[in-house]
Amino acid sequence: MRKAPAKRTRADYKVGWGRPPKSTRWRQGQSGNPTGRPRASKNQSTILKEALGQKLQVVERGKTRTISALEGIVRRAVSSALKGDLNAVKFLLQMEAELSPDTTIAERLPSDMPADSIMETYLRMVRQVR
Numbered sequence: 296m297r298k299a300p301a302k303r304t305r306a307d308y309k310v311g312w313g314r315p316p317k318s319t320r321w322r323q324g325q326s327g328n329p330t331g332r333p334r335a336s337k338n339q340s341t342i343l344k345e346a347l348g349q350k351l352q353v354v355e356r357g358k359t360r361t362i363s364a365l366e367g368i369v370r371r372a373v374s375s376a377l378k379g380d381l382n383a384v385k386f387l388l389q390m391e392a393e394l395s396p397d398t399t400i401a402e403r404l405p406s407d408m409p410a411d412s413i414m415e416t417y418l419r420m421v422r423q424v425r
Contacts, residue, residue, distance in 0.1 A: 381410040384417055 310316050321327055337345075347365040354360075362370075369390075375383035385408070408416075 381413055385410070385413045388413070388417065388420075 308314075308317065347363065347368075349364045350361050351364055351367050352359055353362050353367065369387075372383045372387055376387055
């Protein structure tokens with residue numbers, strides 16, 4: 296039969312491998328890694344999504360509205376296109392073609408298409424809608 300282990304006292308505590316001195320141990324409730332793991336750096340996609348999702352204050356017809364930066368960019372492009380900016384028209388038509396590929400009137404515009412051809416394509420699309 297085996298004997299019960301003798302009761303240990305403070306003076307009896309042995310310091311060694313895996314048994315640091317009691318005075319150097321972490322206090323109860325204290326973490327050994329208080330700052331934790333550092334955050335990962337953001338990639339370009341994340342930065343772009345955050346920038347386009349940023350909220351902006353816009354005054355429309357005397358009232359202040361909050362819109363996303365992406366919505367502001369699209370609204371500005373539409374405004375420029377309506378004023379006759381062919382690059383804005385081209386941008387909007389390409390964006391519409393990419394976002395809704397299943398529509399029959401949307402045509403894909405090559406990046407090197409001249410401005411006159413863009414206008415002809417736009418007019419053809421408008422005529423198809425009527």
